[in-house]
């Protein structure tokens with residue numbers, strides 16, 4: 001009886017082995033989430049900045065619901081090769097970044113053009129050496145194809161405009 005009493009005096013809020021396991025688990029898990037949260041805060045560029053924090057866009061971005069999905073219509077007009085080029089390819093191909101063949105540099109493009117449109121398209125979609133895969137992002141494969149044709153034809157090629165894929 002007295003033993004029991006002594007023991008009781010020493011126990012804290014944790015009384016059963018299950019509670020102990022939970023307490024240990026939480027004391028590991030919680031800091032991990034706090035650290036993830038802090039890292040996210042430090043690296044995110046959504047931090048409010050003096051002066052610019054209350055634009056309608058940034059307010060909307062901050063109060064938007066979690067898990068917003070962007071609906072891309074399959075029927076949206078595909079964008080022109082030039083637009084896709086400016087949006088995604090020019091970052092490298094304008095200046096020849098990473099050793100990419102420059103837009104308009106027919107000497108650099110000539111040996112590539114000989115491989116044919118399909119091969120070049122595959123290189124662009126799946127990536128080649130230091131060029132990362134261009135598919136799967138902002139633009140559809142068809143739009144990437146238009147950019148390939150635009151770039152090739154601006155660099156000495158004579159590819160015809162890729163055909164719009166048939167709706168499934």
Ligand code: HEC
Pocket residue numbers: 084085088089090091092093097098099100101112115119120121123124128129130131132134144147148151
């Ligand atoms: C991050 C830089 C980068 C971006 C962005 C980029 N490219 Fe490239 N691209 C390269 C590099 C580097 C090469 C040369 C790869 C090689 O042959 O070694 C290349 C080569 C190519 C080739 C020739 C492939 C071949 O088989 O010879 C095509 C076609 C091409 N790019 C199309 C595109 C298109 C279209 C886009 C935009 C949708 C694009 N690239 C965006 C870096 C880039």
